[in-house]
Amino acid sequence: MAAKHALPVLRWSSRVFSVELNGAPFYFALADRPEAEAPRLFGQLPRARRCFSLLLRSADRVHAARLHARLRDALLRELPPECRLAPMCSFLPEVRDSVLRGFFLQDGPDSPSPTPRLLEALAQQHALLLCSYTPDRENRHWTQHVWSLEGGTRVDVGTGLCVVCSEAPRCHPAALSMINSDVFRTFQDARDVLTECVAVLPEASSVLEHLPSRAPSSAPPAFPVLVVEGLDATGKTTLTESLRDALGAVLLRSPPQSLAPWRALFDREPPLLRRAFYAVGNYVTAEQAAQQAMKTPVVVDRFWHSTAAYAIATAVSGPPSGLPDPGSEVYRWPADLLRPSLVVLLTLDPEERRRRLRDRGQGKTEEERQLDHNQLFRLRVEEAYRRISGPPCIAVDASPSADQLLQQVLLLVRSRCCL
Numbered sequence: 001m002a003a004k005h006a007l008p009v010l011r012w013s014s015r016v017f018s019v020e021l022n023g024a025p026f027y028f029a030l031a032d033r034p035e036a037e038a039p040r041l042f043g044q045l046p047r048a049r050r051c052f053s054l055l056l057r058s059a060d061r062v063h064a065a066r067l068h069a070r071l072r073d074a075l076l077r078e079l080p081p082e083c084r085l086a087p088m089c090s091f092l093p094e095v096r097d098s099v100l101r102g103f104f105l106q107d108g109p110d111s112p113s114p115t116p117r118l119l120e121a122l123a124q125q126h127a128l129l130l131c132s133y134t135p136d137r138e139n140r141h142w143t144q145h146v147w148s149l150e151g152g153t154r155v156d157v158g159t160g161l162c163v164v165c166s167e168a169p170r171c172h173p174a175a176l177s178m179i180n181s182d183v184f185r186t187f188q189d190a191r192d193v194l195t196e197c198v199a200v201l202p203e204a205s206s207v208l209e210h211l212p213s214r215a216p217s218s219a220p221p222a223f224p225v226l227v228v229e230g231l232d233a234t235g236k237t238t239l240t241e242s243l244r245d246a247l248g249a250v251l252l253r254s255p256p257q258s259l260a261p262w263r264a265l266f267d268r269e270p271p272l273l274r275r276a277f278y279a280v281g282n283y284v285t286a287e288q289a290a291q292q293a294m295k296t297p298v299v300v301d302r303f304w305h306s307t308a309a310y311a312i313a314t315a316v317s318g319p320p321s322g323l324p325d326p327g328s329e330v331y332r333w334p335a336d337l338l339r340p341s342l343v344v345l346l347t348l349d350p351e352e353r354r355r356r357l358r359d360r361g362q363g364k365t366e367e368e369r370q371l372d373h374n375q376l377f378r379l380r381v382e383e384a385y386r387r388i389s390g391p392p393c394i395a396v397d398a399s400p401s402a403d404q405l406l407q408q409v410l411l412l413v414r415s416r417c418c419l
């Protein structure tokens with residue numbers, strides 16, 4: 001397994017760079033000689049005076065994750081409004097844990113611009129890698145310059161490599177570092193993140209106190225454990241409550257009530273911490289489910305499918321084709337986590353889901369405003385849900401009335417779980 005904290009080796013010319021503009025990734029690479037045409041990203045920037053990249057290099061993953069979020073806030077706050085900021089990363093194709101994350105900036109056309117000074121200060125303060133990209137006179141060929149900021153003075157070490165086109169990699173760069181950043185394969189892996197972040201987020205120690213000392217036994221329970229999954233407002237709460245009443249079951253949620261005081265706090269943290277929080281929550285719920293299922297059926301509102309599908313769908317961008325391939329280990333059920341007897345995935349037409357959201361009085365205006373972006377996100381989540389392997393997962397159309405849906409799911413449960 002790749003070391004969790006190893007620093008990627010920097011060989012600029014072997015690396016591919018990805019810049020996210022308007023939800024679409026642009027790829028470029030570096031070479032000794034220019035090509036006839038600049039990569040599309042640069043060709044599209046005729047008015048730009050200069051572009052910059054800032055890449056993070058930290059062996060401490062909690063520090064790197066939080067720094068990335070702080071940097072984004074600082075750049076959005078401090079940069080002149082005409083400066084364009086885009087998420088960026090650099091990686092070695094197909095090499096796990098080789099990703100360096102950061103930002104790409106297009107300086108405004110007006111001179112003098114405060115951008116280089118601001119970037120220099122940030123790069124020095126946080127030991128970031130700062131590069132600039134400049135065009136030749138005809139604006140046809142672009143060159144990358146690496147800025148060395150050692151000893152408090154700027155020296156342009158001027159590697160002078162040319163920016164050239166790169167094909168889109170076979171797998172999205174985020175897929176190279178999902179394990180142990182977005183998706184955790186074991187209880188211990190997720191718990192480790194919380195342990196590492198106690199120094200910067202003291203509340204993590206309260207969460208740790210509520211966790212089992214090790215992954216609870218995942219032996220098959222005597223009574224069925226049924227999980228209901230689906231996007232927000234597909235009817236999970238309504239259905240799980242009806243199932244509880246109809247089956248005389250115990251109803252649990254993930255994350256469990258015992259971790260509720262810290263949920264909002266972790267929701268504001270970067271994905272590494274947020275996903276680790278939800279991952280350990282599943283194990284607390286699993287422990288409760290295993291105990292209850294000795295005596296009675298158990299119904300669970302959201303479980304590992306939610307944790308993994310949302311994490312994977314958020315980490316990549318664009319259409320579902322950017323998701324890790326089917327069969328990838330990110331979709332595999334963790335070996336140390338209780339396997340439900342049945343997972344019911346509620347699916348709903350997007351228009352009906354929006355209507356239900358509005359009727360519930362939590363109209364997601366942000367979601368409606370960014371419909372295009374969210375449509376892709378919704379498709380990615382749904383596809384990631386489908387690709388998760390492990391317990392039997394059955395997609396059920398949730399558009400019939402609440403009672404019809406309950407009857408349909410009860411039939412399914414009785415046929416699958418011998419109830």
Ligand SMILES: Nc1ncnc2c1ncn2[C@@H]1O[C@H](COP(=O)(O)OP(=O)(O)O)[C@@H](O)[C@H]1O
Nearest residue numbers: 232233234235236237238356360400401402405
């Ligand atoms: N089968 C259904 N048909 C019509 N409306 C429903 C149905 N199930 C739930 N609703 C309504 O849709 C909204 C979202 O349901 P809810 O159970 O809270 O979803 P979730 O828990 O998945 O977010 C609620 O206002 C609920 O009353």
Ligand SMILES: Nc1ccn([C@@H]2O[C@H](COP(=O)(O)OP(=O)(O)O)[C@@H](O)[C@H]2O)c(=O)n1
Nearest residue numbers: 231232233254255278302303304306307310
């Ligand atoms: N077991 C779980 C449950 C929720 N989650 C996260 O919590 C979010 C959904 O929470 P929510 O409060 O909107 O859920 P519902 O109200 O739809 O049940 C998802 O975006 C997931 O990121 C998770 O990761 N794992």
